[in-house]
Amino acid sequence: MSAPKVYELVGGRVLELYLSDSESYANACALRMSRGFNYGGFLVPSGTIIETYPIYRVRGADNKIYILRVKDLVKYIEFNWGKPEYDMNPSDISSISGKKGLIITEVSGWNDAYGHATLWDGSSTGDGSRYHELDYYKEHYNGAVIPTRVMLWELKD
Structure with missing residues (x-):
C-alpha cells in the first residue's frame, strides 16, 4: 500500500500532518508497522515509553497511537523486544x-x-x-x- 493510502487509512492527526507537509512525511513504513502492532494486539502506548529517549508518536482517527519514524521504531522495538x-x-x-x-x-x-x-x-x-x-x-x-x-x-x- 502506498504511503498516501496508508496515511488515509490511519487518518486523524497522522493524515493532517501528511497533508500539511507530504515531503516530510513521505515515508510510511514505521506507520505501517505501528498499524500492524496496534491491530495485532501490541498497542503502541501514549505517554513516556523510554525516559531518556522521546519517541515521536501521533494519534490516528481510530484514537490509536502511531510511530512515524524508523529511528523511533527501532528504539521502541529494542525497548520492548530487546x-x-x-x-x-x-x-x-x-x-x-x-x-x-x-x-x-x-x-x-x-x-x-x-x-x-x-x-x-x-x-x-x-x-x-x-x-x-x-x-x-x-x-x-x-x-x-x-x-x-x-x-x-x-x-x-
Whole structure:
C-alpha cells in the first residue's frame, strides 16, 4: 500500500500532518508497522515509553497511537523486544535466509529517512522492497546511498 493510502487509512492527526507537509512525511513504513502492532494486539502506548529517549508518536482517527519514524521504531522495538537476534552488515544478508520476522535496514544517504522497516518471510520482504540488498543501491543510486546495517527480530511460530 502506498504511503498516501496508508496515511488515509490511519487518518486523524497522522493524515493532517501528511497533508500539511507530504515531503516530510513521505515515508510510511514505521506507520505501517505501528498499524500492524496496534491491530495485532501490541498497542503502541501514549505517554513516556523510554525516559531518556522521546519517541515521536501521533494519534490516528481510530484514537490509536502511531510511530512515524524508523529511528523511533527501532528504539521502541529494542525497548520492548530487546536487541535484534540478527544484527549484520548488508553483505551478510544470507545469514537470515529461512528466518522470519521484522527486518529494519539502516541507510546512509537518504535525506528523508533513517532506513526502512518491513516484514521478512525468510527470503523476501512483505512489501516487495529490496532496501536490504546491496545491488539495489547500485542499480538505483549509483553508490550515493548505501545500506549500513540490517537488523532482524525473529518472529517464531
